[in-house]
Amino acid sequence: MMTPPASVEAPRPTLIQRFHRLSLGRWLVILIPMLWLAAFFFIPFLVVFKISLSEAMIAVPPYSPLLEWDPDSAFATLRVTFGNYLFLFESRFYLDAYLSSLRIAAVSTFFTLLIGFPIAYLIARSGPTSRTVLLSLVILPFWTSFLLRVYAWMALLKKNGLVNDILMSVGLIDEPLQILQTDFAVYLGIVYTYLPFMILPLYTQLEKMDMSLVEAALDLGTKPWRAFCLVTLPLAKPGIIAGCLLVFIPAVGEFVIPSLLGGSDTLMIGRVLWDEFFLNRDWPLASAVAIVMLIVLVGPIMFMRNGNKEAV
């Protein structure tokens, strides 16, 4: 990293010092998103966390209260259990579900990047008119319901669907392939669904890149492929990271795609969560599953955010 000139080497203010320096107007600007986050992220998180610490029981709501009021002694007892978390780690099933989710999300993110990068690059380098058209084509699928599009894939991929029909008619296969209800179908579904989330941040990053940088690399004796690796890729890094996060995070918790396109053996944490919640009505365990998933996701997010800071 760079070393700042001696003249500006004043000690950096701490976070608290910086808060003290803020004027009222700035406080308000910060306060509004803070309130938003508190109302729609932090408080729900606390509620889920609270439920995860209780026990399932047949009642409404279907879990034991955290504080139990004893009318005789006028004392409240705090009843906290970590049993749900312990249960998650005792059973191989949940661990497998987490690992399988991470794997499916990672592989899908990789392929989304592989397909999305050339598309974003092409859009960023095309003329102003075709750029608008291409960008709207990327966004166009959002105009129809996501569920509808997944059903369309089911129709395409089923035993006597269009894909199998074409493969049979050109003689590549003799009998229909089992595509639906496989992991492949899940990968396909995730890559297809999340591709725009990869393309858009990549496009934004590539579009503002000065093409003369690549020419400068060529001019200095670099072959095109090396120039791409040494100049284009590092400069696209913030876009790559943003795109990967936008695909990876929702893909880990994806429920609809594995349920509709995946087979019974496609294990993903979103499905486990749904089953615990709606089939078993075990709200505390489902909450614990959700909390652990959140913790599992924080790791890669922090890692990528650090990478992003370096790139800027």
Place this chain on the structure above:
Amino acid sequence: MSVSSGSPIITPQTLPTWRQKEAEPFVRIEQINKQFGDFTAVNDVSLDIYKNELFCLLGGSGSGKSTLLRMLAGFESPTSGRIIIDGVDMSHVPPWERPVNMMFQSYALFPHLSVEANVAFGLKREGLPNHEVKKRVAEMLDMVQLGHLARRKPHMLSGGQRQRVALARSLVKQPKLLLLDEPLGALDKKLREETQFELMRIQDELGITFVVVTHDQEEAMTLATRIGVMNNGVIVQTAEPHEMYEYPTNRFVAEFIGNVNLFDGTVVTDERDSATIHCADIDSLIYVDHGISCAPNQNVSVAIRPEKIRISREAPTEVNNHVSGIISEVAYMGSQSIFKVRLSSSKEVRVTQPNAQRDSGDRLTWDDKVHLSWDADSSVVLTS
């Protein structure tokens, strides 16, 4: 008076290479054409550039100068014609294999790399050992006086510093030919002047042939050994700076370089060493001390630079080369004054006079009736 007699007498040993008849050009551009669809960016250009030259391609936007430069760099390949650099045909050699480096107008510094790494970029691709790369980068940064900023990122530098990093990066590979696209365009006026001299010093020190593209005629005049003026994809004149200024060969160059007064007229007499021209705007005949060698009554333009015209209240005694008018505008510039004089034909003539005396007392001012006159060797007759 022939064209070259305006320059000082030079012995054959010190004669610049481009004036030596038998000299071998270092860069040969042979009948280069470049089409972009229907648009001809460069139209049948041939040009020889010699070793150690600092050649300026001068022209407005869309004149084709940048396209020509990009063809020298290898970013565009010519539709037809050849580019020969140091005896090797480079017309279709990719940029990464040419012994040519370019300094980009935007500088194109890699924003994710430090100053040091930017300069080292080209050397690392050559596979030089690390200590050798380090040594040469340090030398180059010292030459552009940026050694102390080696670890900074480009966005932490001023415009002038960035320009010098770009220069160092393009020179560090010791190219045979350095191409500079508007090298001073992004700098402010004072810095531009300093950098001009710095560029000339570095070029002299390293002995690398420079080709500079610029739209700024002043920049071209100070920097260049020779200038090629481009217009609509064609080189309209190639000459040394003073020759370009004093002896433009056509109206475009005369008007593009410096200020000029142009008078349209017809040839009255045309002899070997003199000619007279009749112009509607001018009361007397224009007498020039060189022949034009053209048909009688041909339409020509006479170009006279503003500083070569004398301005006075007294009528001149000569028969030719004078006209009278009324001062319509005066601009006092300190070292000189600019007058605009309206002739009886209502044409305006621009005249500049040095303010040699501190206070001349009888200063010319608005609405004064004045006489303009000039010498026979001050005007240039342009047939195109």
